[in-house]
Amino acid sequence: METDEVPEExxxxxxxxxxxxxQPKIGAVLHDGIYIAGQTPEERHERWLICEDLAGQLVPxxxxxxxxxxxxxxxxxxxxxRVSMARKAWVSPNELxxxxxxxxxxxGW
Numbered sequence: 041m042e043t044d045e046v047p048e049e050x051x052x053x054x055x056x057x058x059x060x061x062x063q064p065k066i067g068a069v070l071h072d073g074i075y076i077a078g079q080t081p082e083e084r085h086e087r088w089l090i091c092e093d094l095a096g097q098l099v100p101x102x103x104x105x106x107x108x109x110x111x112x113x114x115x116x117x118x119x120x121x122r123v124s125m126a127r128k129a130w131v132s133p134n135e136l137x138x139x140x141x142x143x144x145x146x147x148g149w
Contacts, residue, residue: 046081046088049141051134053079053087091135095142098125102147114149 071080079087098121106117122140125131131139 046085049138050084050088050091051132051138052084053132053134087131087135091131091139092142094125094131095139095146098139098143099146102143114144114147118144118149 102117102121105120106112106114109117118140121143122136125136125139126133
């Protein structure tokens with residue numbers, strides 16, 4: 041798996057899992073000899089692949105919306121797509137922001 045192909049600006053999930061109990065516990069995994077709280081490089085790569093795929097799938101959605109509402113600005117179209125995606129809660133807020141930036145680039149807007 042090529043984890044180095046993930047763009048540097050793609051968000052990192054650095055929030056570790058916290059488990060309840062008498063003694064505080066933080067979820068971490070041993071990866072290449074070090075403990076990582078949050079995403080491993082492989083998990084981040086997987087999230088990036090998902091977000092990149094979704095951004096590509098949103099191109100025709102945005103183009104159709106723009107064609108259906110020719111007087112609305114590209115920003116308004118992107119906001120409509122963003123709101124629709126946020127309702128689905130498929131990605132984190134940071135991933136959604138990245139996806140909207142990526143969608144803008146794919147559309148050339």
